Ligand code: DX5
């Protein structure tokens with residue numbers, strides 16, 4: 284699965300930018316980075332924009348909340364129809380209750396870890412989640428360089444999923460482009476977030492297809508229909 288990040292899109296033309304990657308061979312999810320200038324040193328968009336975007340596109344919205352107090356704010360994104368709502372484990376006070384609330388509101392629940400956050404202390408918590416978002420840059424800005432060390436966490440998660448100990452979809456976010464996507468695919472990623480590699484391209488739709496083709500070529504033995 285490919286999830287273009289609209290952080291690299293033109294914020295004045297979000298509906299058009301969503302349309303540029305939608306369609307049969309297009310984006311599986313649209314990744315929406317919500318930043319509050321507290322959890323990360325950047326400010327992007329919030330609930331009203333997500334609600335408007337939800338009405339403007341059929342592509343399922345993958346909301347990545349880089350905010351403090353997600354226990355209070357995340358539920359709103361599920362209520363306006365986000366498909367997947369991801370919170371940061373470093374910010375959540377009661378991530379198990381939060382996952383239950385997100386699911387009860389009709390969304391999938393995602394848990395994200397920053398590059399320096401280990402997975403092991405959170406494995407029990409992850410049993411309550413649908414997606415694991417492994418950050419491969421420090422959250423806050425697009426266009427940064429991929430941190431290859433995080434792939435160890437991807438391999439761990441892949442192993443736990445393949446052996447039936449976890450049921451999360453493994454997502455990676457940050458610095459994904461034609462140079463880095465193969466290593467991520469080999470490590471076992473299911474869903475690739477790409478901002479500048481998609482919206483920095485002349486043809487964002489074609490960039491999505493190129494990334495997906497590259498992933499399929501790299502991992503011909505994986506059954507991507509089930510991912
Ligand atoms: C960074 C965001 C990413 C960002 C990725 O904090 O979470 O989703 O948009 O952008 P690229 O693909 O340019 O690294």
Ligand code: ZN
Nearest residue numbers: 314316347456
């Ligand atoms: Zn993100």
